[in-house]
Amino acid sequence: MSEFFRVAWHIVRKDMTVEIRSREILFTTLLFAVSVVLVFSFAIVREGRAPDDVAAGILWVAISFAGTLAMGRTFERERYNDTLRALMLAPADRPAVYTGKLLGLLLLLGLVEIVLVPLVGLLFGAPIFSYPIMLITLLATGTIGFAAVGTLFAAMLVRVRSRDTLLPVLLYPITIPVMIAGVRGTAALFQATPDEPMARFWIGLLIFWDAIFLTLALWTFEPVMTE
Amino acid sequence: MMRFLRVCALFVTLLAVTPPALLAQPQPPKEFVPVDEIPPGEQIPAINIVAAAYGFVWVAVLGYVWSIASRLKQVEAELTELESRKR
Amino acid sequence: MRKLTTPFIGLSAGMLLVAPWIINAAPYESTMGLVQKVFYFHFPSAILFLVASLICGVHSFRFLFMKRQSADAWALSAAELGLLFGALTLVTGPLWARKAWGVWWVWDPRLTSSLLLFLIFASYLMLRKYGGPGSERLAAGMALFGMLNVPFIYVSVNVWRTLHPQTSVVPTLPTDMGIPLWFCFAAFTMLFLALLTLRATLELQRARVEALYLAEDEA
Numbered sequence: 001m002s003e004f005f006r007v008a009w010h011i012v013r014k015d016m017t018v019e020i021r022s023r024e025i026l027f028t029t030l031l032f033a034v035s036v037v038l039v040f041s042f043a044i045v046r047e048g049r050a051p052d053d054v055a056a057g058i059l060w061v062a063i064s065f066a067g068t069l070a071m072g073r074t075f076e077r078e079r080y081n082d083t084l085r086a087l088m089l090a091p092a093d094r095p096a097v098y099t100g101k102l103l104g105l106l107l108l109l110g111l112v113e114i115v116l117v118p119l120v121g122l123l124f125g126a127p128i129f130s131y132p133i134m135l136i137t138l139l140a141t142g143t144i145g146f147a148a149v150g151t152l153f154a155a156m157l158v159r160v161r162s163r164d165t166l167l168p169v170l171l172y173p174i175t176i177p178v179m180i181a182g183v184r185g186t187a188a189l190f191q192a193t194p195d196e197p198m199a200r201f202w203i204g205l206l207i208f209w210d211a212i213f214l215t216l217a218l219w220t221f222e223p224v225m226t227e
Numbered sequence: 228m229m230r231f232l233r234v235c236a237l238f239v240t241l242l243a244v245t246p247p248a249l250l251a252q253p254q255p256p257k258e259f260v261p262v263d264e265i266p267p268g269e270q271i272p273a274i275n276i277v278a279a280a281y282g283f284v285w286v287a288v289l290g291y292v293w294s295i296a297s298r299l300k301q302v303e304a305e306l307t308e309l310e311s312r313k314r
Numbered sequence: 315m316r317k318l319t320t321p322f323i324g325l326s327a328g329m330l331l332v333a334p335w336i337i338n339a340a341p342y343e344s345t346m347g348l349v350q351k352v353f354y355f356h357f358p359s360a361i362l363f364l365v366a367s368l369i370c371g372v373h374s375f376r377f378l379f380m381k382r383q384s385a386d387a388w389a390l391s392a393a394e395l396g397l398l399f400g401a402l403t404l405v406t407g408p409l410w411a412r413k414a415w416g417v418w419w420v421w422d423p424r425l426t427s428s429l430l431l432f433l434i435f436a437s438y439l440m441l442r443k444y445g446g447p448g449s450e451r452l453a454a455g456m457a458l459f460g461m462l463n464v465p466f467i468y469v470s471v472n473v474w475r476t477l478h479p480q481t482s483v484v485p486t487l488p489t490d491m492g493i494p495l496w497f498c499f500a501a502f503t504m505l506f507l508a509l510l511t512l513r514a515t516l517e518l519q520r521a522r523v524e525a526l527y528l529a530e531d532e533a
C-alpha cells in the first residue's frame with residue numbers, strides 16, 4: 001500500500017519540479033480561467049450589474065474549461081518528451097501512476113481555484129466567506145470528480161488523432177452531473193439566504209459520484225493504457 | 228495619411244450612429260410574464276404531433292435498416308470475392 | 315441469434331404495420347387526448363435506449379477485462395442502436411411534451427440525463443470513427459462510464475419531483491392501454507435484437523475482410 005503512495009508521490013514531485021521551473025501550465029491556465037470569467041461577465045452584465053445567481057455557474061464553467069485545458073497540456077508535455085511510454089514501462093502499479101497524475105492535476109486546479117473564487121466573489125458580490133468550509137468541500141469534491149474522469153480520458157487520448165477536440169467532446173457529457181451538483185451546491189451557498197441543507201445534499205451526491213468515478217477510473221486505467 | 232483620416236471618419240460615424248439605432252428598437256419586457264393557456268394561434272394540432280412522431284420513427288428505423296442492409300451486402304460480396312481469390 | 319434475425323425482422327415489420335390500428339383502438343387518456351398515443355412508441359424506444367447502454371457497457375467490459383475481441387463488435391452495434399433509439403426517444407418525447415406540458419423541453423433530471431447519455435453515445439461513435447487505431451479500447455473505457463447513467467435515468471423521476479411521469483405509471487395501466495403498449499414493445503424489442511445482430515455481423519465480417527486482405531498482402 002505504501003509502495004502505491006510512494007510511486008504516486010514520486011510522480012507528483014516530478015510534475016511539480018518540471019512545473020516550478022517553467023510555470024508555463026500554471027500561468028496560462030490561470031490566465032485562461034480569469035479570461036473565461038471576464039468574458040462571461042461581459043456577456044451577462046446588463047445595466048452595470050450581473051443578474052443574481054450567475055456567480056456559481058460562471059465559477060464552475062471557468063473551472064471546467066481551465067481544467068480541460070490543463071489536462072490536455074499536462075499530457076501533451078508527456079507525449080512531446082515521450083515520457084509517457086517510460087511511465088508505462090516503469091515497474092510501477094498503473095493505478096499508482098494514475099493517482100500521481102491525478103494529484104498533480106488537483107494541485108494545479110486547486111491553485112487556479114484559489115484565484116478564481118475571490119475573483120468571482122469580488123465581481124459578483126458573492127458571499128464566499130459565509131460558509132467557507134462547505135464551499136471548500138464543494139469545490140474539492142466537484143474538482144476531484146471532474147479531474148478523476150479527465151485524467152483518465154486525457155491519458156487515453158494522448159496517442160489519438162484530433163485529441164484536442166475529442167477531450168472536451170468525451171469529457172463533458174460524463175462530468176456534467178458533477179458540474180450540475182457543483183453549481184447547484186455553490187448557488188445554494190451564494191443565495192441571499194444560504195440554503196445549508198441543500199448544499200449538504202449536493203455535497204453528499206458529489207461524494208457518491210467521486211467514489212464511483214475514482215473506482216472506475218482506477219480500474220480501467222490499466223487495460224485502456226496497455227497497447 | 229488620407230486613408231487613415233478616412234478610416235477615422237468612418238469609425239466616428241459608426242460610433243455616432245449606433246446609440247440611436249439601439250434606442251429605436253422596441254424595449255423587451257422587464258420581467259417574466261407567465262401565460263395561463265397558449266393562445267390559439269400558437270397551438271399545434273395533436274394529430275400533427277402524433278403524425279410527426281410516428282413518421283420520424285418510421286423514417287429513422289427504415290433508414291437505419293436500409294443502411295445496414297446495403298453495407299452488409301457490400302461486405303459479403305467482398306468476402307466471397309476474397310475467399311474465391313484465396314483458393 | 316443469427317438465424318432468428320430474418321423471422322424477427324419480418325415479424326416486427328408486420329407488427330409495426332398493424333400497430334396503428336391497435337393503437338387507434340386503445341382508449342383516449344383523460345387529460346391529454348390524442349397526443350398521448352405517442353406513448354406507445356415513446357416508451358419502448360426509451361427502454362431500449364437504456365438497454366442498449368447496458369449491452370454496450372457489458373460488452374465493453376468483456377472486451378477490456380476479458381480480452382474478448384469479438385465483444386468489441388457487439389459494443390459498437392449496441393452504441394449505434396443506442397444512438398438510434400435515443401434519437402427516437404428524444405424526438406417523440408418533446409413532440410408529446412409540447413402538447414402535454416406546453417413546452418418543448420424542461421431541464422429536469424430525467425430529460426437532462428437522457429440527453430447526456432445520448433451525447434455519450436455520440437462521442438463514443440466519434441471517438442471510434444476519428445480516433446485512429448487503438449481507439450476501440452479507449453471507447454470501451456468510455457462506455458463503462460456511460461453505463462453508470464442508466465440507473466440514474468430510470469430512478470430520477472421517482473426521487474425528484476419532475477414533470478415527467480413516474481415509473482409507477484406503466485405497471486398500473488388499464489388493460490386496454492396495456493395491450494397496445496406491450497404489443498409495440500414486443501415489436502420494437504425484436505427489431506432491436508435483429509438489428510443488433512445484423513450490425514455486429516457486419517462488423518465481424520469487416521474484420522474478416524481486413525484479415526484476408528492482410529493475409530493476401532503478406533503472401
